Amino acid sequence: MNQATSPSDSGRPLNILSIQSWVAYGHVGNASAVFPLQRLGAEVWAVNTVQFSNHTGYGAWRGSVFGAELIQELVEGIAERGALPRCDAVLSGYMGAAGIGEAILDATARVKAANPDAMYCCDPVIGDVGRGIFVRPGIPEFMRDRAIPAADIITPNQFELEWMAGTSVTTLGQAKAAVAALQARGPRCVLVTSLRVDDTPADAMDLLAADGGQFWRVRTPLLPVNVNGAGDAIAALFLFHRLRWGQASVALSAAASSIYGLLRRTAEAGSREILTVAAQEEFVTPSRVFRAEAC
């Protein structure tokens, strides 16, 4: 994609404060989001909420959850550099503990005070279909009751959409109603990932985006992979393209196409971890482009 001709190109890179988990091995959280953003030309101010050896999907991991004070301290240090007025967005993901969530909301408030145009994109990491809730007690409620009202953009998967809206979703109409219910609580823009409804073919997967009162859908083939970290990468890419192009439909198509390419390469390699580095060209020039259709 030619960034030089993008509508919101101000001649400087986007600056994104990304507050998420870190893993030493593999790619979830910041270890999934930072490199694609950098590969697209964004500056990422990465603050880590935890440092684990590997993602929790393995069932075993080592490492620590960081305290809310560390997050606050790092944001304070960035503020002391005078950088917050140049921050275009805050991106948050896996939080580790609800106290960290409050520190993220503080950071967002500070950024917005310094730059009223800045956006907060919250990936409400709670759980997944099949796996159920995989975060600590208190975090699902924090996402629903505290983070969602503060966010401009949210990127739930279907499980997280259903949990936060308090409804089950089996049709596109129900998905749109659940999205609208969340929009009524704050965020203007919503991306629903891994959506499977009654008209989704067995060999396909849908994504649904909403901005204001409009909805768009992208449908891609279902790939034989079950990986972690794709949600973190797609949230980062959707935010980047929404900031860059100002349109959710363009952001949906770009983000979905890049992630499909990344996961196609991951499936071909039979890898348990997403090929964030080896498939990096997919972030810039997706090998197959999926168009977003109004729905």
Ligand SMILES: Nc1ncnc2c1ncn2[C@@H]1O[C@H](COP(=O)(O)OP(=O)(O)O)[C@@H](O)[C@H]1O
């Ligand atoms: N098996 C798959 N086949 C095709 N696309 C997939 C597959 N798994 C994930 N994706 C893509 O990655 C996106 C994000 O993955 P998802 O599993 O929804 O995130 P999360 O890990 O947050 O639940 C999906 O919307 C879809 O576009």
Ligand SMILES: Cc1ncc(COP(=O)(O)O)c(C=O)c1O
């Ligand atoms: C440490 C950590 N961060 C983030 C995630 C979220 O990953 P995903 O993008 O699959 O939702 C997980 C999921 O297992 C995790 O263990």
Ligand SMILES: [Mg+2]
């Ligand atoms: Mg996720």
